[in-house]
Amino acid sequence: MKKTLVLISIVAVAFSCRKSQFDVVERTEGTADFTRYVSVGNSLTQGFQDGGLYSDGQEQSYPALIAQQMALVNTDMDDFLQPTVYGNGSGYIHLEYISNELEVIQATDVGGYAEDGTWAGWGGVGLPYNNLAISGITLDQCVAMDATELTVNNAVLGGIELAFPPISQPGNPFARFLDFGDNPLLGGTPIQYIDHVRNSNATFFTCWLGNNDILGYATSGGVSTSIDLSFIGLGTIEFNTLADPTEFGMKYDSVLTAFNSIGAKGICATIPDVTVVPYFNTFTVQSLKEDYGYNSVYIEEADGDVRIATDADLILLTAADTIELGAGSSMTQYLEHAQVLDAEEVSATQAATVAVNAKIVQSAGQFDFAVVDMYTILNDLKPGVMYDGVEISPAYIQGAGFSLDGIHLTPKGYALVANEYINEINNHYGSNIPKLAIGEYRGIVFP
Amino acid sequence: MKKFLALFLFSSSIAGFSGGFQLNLQSVRATGFGGAYSGFAFGPAACLYNPAGLTTIKGHAFMYGINLIMPAVSLQTDANDNIDMTSPMGTPMHFYYGGEILKDKLYVGLAVNNLFGSSSSFAEDWQGRFIVQNINLRTFSFQPTLAYKIHDFFSLGAGFVLTTGNFNYEKAVPLYSDPADYGKAVLSGNGLAYSFNLGVYSKPVDNDKMRLSIGVNYRHSQSLYLGDGVATFTDIPSSLVTTFPATTAFTSTLTLPNVFTAGFAWTLKKDTTHSIMVAYDFQYTLWSVYDTLSFDFANIDTPDSKTDKLWKDSPTFRFGLEYGFRNMLFIRAGGYYDVSPVLDGYLSPELPDMTQFVPTAGVGILIKEKFGLDISWMHQDKERTAALTSAGWSAKYHRIADIFSFSASFNF
Numbered sequence: 001m002k003k004t005l006v007l008i009s010i011v012a013v014a015f016s017c018r019k020s021q022f023d024v025v026e027r028t029e030g031t032a033d034f035t036r037y038v039s040v041g042n043s044l045t046q047g048f049q050d051g052g053l054y055s056d057g058q059e060q061s062y063p064a065l066i067a068q069q070m071a072l073v074n075t076d077m078d079d080f081l082q083p084t085v086y087g088n089g090s091g092y093i094h095l096e097y098i099s100n101e102l103e104v105i106q107a108t109d110v111g112g113y114a115e116d117g118t119w120a121g122w123g124g125v126g127l128p129y130n131n132l133a134i135s136g137i138t139l140d141q142c143v144a145m146d147a148t149e150l151t152v153n154n155a156v157l158g159g160i161e162l163a164f165p166p167i168s169q170p171g172n173p174f175a176r177f178l179d180f181g182d183n184p185l186l187g188g189t190p191i192q193y194i195d196h197v198r199n200s201n202a203t204f205f206t207c208w209l210g211n212n213d214i215l216g217y218a219t220s221g222g223v224s225t226s227i228d229l230s231f232i233g234l235g236t237i238e239f240n241t242l243a244d245p246t247e248f249g250m251k252y253d254s255v256l257t258a259f260n261s262i263g264a265k266g267i268c269a270t271i272p273d274v275t276v277v278p279y280f281n282t283f284t285v286q287s288l289k290e291d292y293g294y295n296s297v298y299i300e301e302a303d304g305d306v307r308i309a310t311d312a313d314l315i316l317l318t319a320a321d322t323i324e325l326g327a328g329s330s331m332t333q334y335l336e337h338a339q340v341l342d343a344e345e346v347s348a349t350q351a352a353t354v355a356v357n358a359k360i361v362q363s364a365g366q367f368d369f370a371v372v373d374m375y376t377i378l379n380d381l382k383p384g385v386m387y388d389g390v391e392i393s394p395a396y397i398q399g400a401g402f403s404l405d406g407i408h409l410t411p412k413g414y415a416l417v418a419n420e421y422i423n424e425i426n427n428h429y430g431s432n433i434p435k436l437a438i439g440e441y442r443g444i445v446f447p
Numbered sequence: 448m449k450k451f452l453a454l455f456l457f458s459s460s461i462a463g464f465s466g467g468f469q470l471n472l473q474s475v476r477a478t479g480f481g482g483a484y485s486g487f488a489f490g491p492a493a494c495l496y497n498p499a500g501l502t503t504i505k506g507h508a509f510m511y512g513i514n515l516i517m518p519a520v521s522l523q524t525d526a527n528d529n530i531d532m533t534s535p536m537g538t539p540m541h542f543y544y545g546g547e548i549l550k551d552k553l554y555v556g557l558a559v560n561n562l563f564g565s566s567s568s569f570a571e572d573w574q575g576r577f578i579v580q581n582i583n584l585r586t587f588s589f590q591p592t593l594a595y596k597i598h599d600f601f602s603l604g605a606g607f608v609l610t611t612g613n614f615n616y617e618k619a620v621p622l623y624s625d626p627a628d629y630g631k632a633v634l635s636g637n638g639l640a641y642s643f644n645l646g647v648y649s650k651p652v653d654n655d656k657m658r659l660s661i662g663v664n665y666r667h668s669q670s671l672y673l674g675d676g677v678a679t680f681t682d683i684p685s686s687l688v689t690t691f692p693a694t695t696a697f698t699s700t701l702t703l704p705n706v707f708t709a710g711f712a713w714t715l716k717k718d719t720t721h722s723i724m725v726a727y728d729f730q731y732t733l734w735s736v737y738d739t740l741s742f743d744f745a746n747i748d749t750p751d752s753k754t755d756k757l758w759k760d761s762p763t764f765r766f767g768l769e770y771g772f773r774n775m776l777f778i779r780a781g782g783y784y785d786v787s788p789v790l791d792g793y794l795s796p797e798l799p800d801m802t803q804f805v806p807t808a809g810v811g812i813l814i815k816e817k818f819g820l821d822i823s824w825m826h827q828d829k830e831r832t833a834a835l836t837s838a839g840w841s842a843k844y845h846r847i848a849d850i851f852s853f854s855a856s857f858n859f
Contacts, residue, residue, distance in 0.1 A: 021531065386838050386840075388575055389576075437526040
């Protein structure tokens, strides 16, 4: 009797002492080495959002988020150094609530978040930055195939001292934190972007280059720009064209060879289908009929003819202002060619995207680097995907994942991207970097 | 670009209340042997377990019991090694009266108990706060009961059930503004439900050597209609207050399931000193009635919310032993095997329900066959990894609960 009672009490106490808490998960890098993580890419990698590079956005760039998680695995990891901007940085778009309407306020509008006073002097060349991404850079500009490209790339990225337009110093303002040397045209020694890759001392890298080689064409409505530089012997330079997949593949190989030559391992991301972003799918033929009462939507073709648009023609978000004034509502008041990525151009863009993605996968495979398929991941967001009770979709403003410029992501979107990188890094290298809690990162800031 | 009229659909799933959680803790004696009581159905607790069992009462009997549920629940996600739930201790009670009105014929009873309930809470900034921050349901049921002994072998019983419920649910709203951060929604309401409880009890063998009793019980489902719910939204960006106003009314219905139980109790007696009883119950809960949870808001701009639950009907197998010494001291042990009604893909963090075997034990003393004191203990300890697909949520759960129960009874 007594014994039984004693036994029951012992069992009870023994069981009660068990804790429900899970042990701290032991973290490992697997076969990777995160000691010095370097990221290369364009605006998406630099932390650009809401049409600008500003402090709050940059702090939540996806490489910064990945680095923060890697540090939980490798405690000896170098601090992740980004070329810090202050306050509003380059200036950015925000929302205001005026007369019961949500209004999108551009940086340059009255009451807009204009560029910070420190922006013109931003740079700090010479520091060992971990985030080498440059807004606007194409893969094409990363490495030159010939002397002409070397000159043009140097001018575009680093600027050039020329007394006449159209090029004036600096080239790309978002590239000012890197030293591109002197322009060969004036007898100087240039430093290419790929040289910065080679000198990065990276032990691990993420590479999301190539978006602008496609996106530049699409966001300009399929209208390329050419600059005649024949007067300095460079011929006519075309911008915003669709990448040639063969040349793209060679240049991608060069970048990965550069990383491989310094012993770095890493991960490459494919290029998203540009048609997934709100920039191309906020104003649609259907929405203009429903919300603006258009009977049909009239658009201008490349040859100047005006025709009725179909669902396959994508109207750019930047057409918003002219749509307010009735653009596209008639044969005479049509949407200009540069305001629409028409069906033919959409097909060309998508074909090029698929082709360059095949090159990325092939190139990464040669070096046994991991690949994160952003093309599929972002396409899967179309119907809306739930993360920890929050929906992320490509819907403009409502979708939480894309920022007010309709192309770049919000911190919440960048956190999603960071998690996908982490997932593939873990899969490929046998590491177990913890994921980010996406809900902790903001989407759109509402007034 | 200027005006941007955006129609805001609040498509975030309100994962909501999955906790129509049945508290099978309605008699301390029964809990001691695995809760297998529909066949035994002895004393006033029969009101709940099998109303026909009230016919075992001689004179008048009262019983009061309380359970101390001490849960410890932890979660692990891809982003957090460990998250502890901050749920408080639960204290469901029960009170029963049973009395003989017409000797050996007609019996009356009353049950007052907390038959359903659950309470879960998490830290303010926890990872799943857009699914649930706090949730709480407490029901009080009142059941006047009649039982009639047709024959020594055969009795019938029926109770009318009136249930009041109090519901409270809080979550974060994923709309960000500076500096308020994310918004918050609090939904609370009260409701009333009616139901019934039927029982059949038979005692085919009852002599000096042994006793065999068999019981069948059916408790009908209850629809707790929250007609006067109030939703409160705070820290909502000013541009969206028409969609999520400071307060709006809502209605909702929580459906509590039908429960069917059948069982037997077989007692062997060796002289008047020693006895041993074996009891077994098969319980089947029709959780499938709980297929959706929706909230309809009075404010037209506030999007209504509907969540599919798709719980499945599920069995529980209960068994136990009771050793009796001189009808004064009782030692009990048993357990039950509970199949979770919640399928993978539907497991909400506030109620990490698990398929599990739960051991139970208890002791009772009876003084002069009038005053009874009982204690029991039950221990749950189980892990489960499952997702709540509609919320994009997945976690590994470890739930430990110790339940200590005490009751006092008196007959005359």
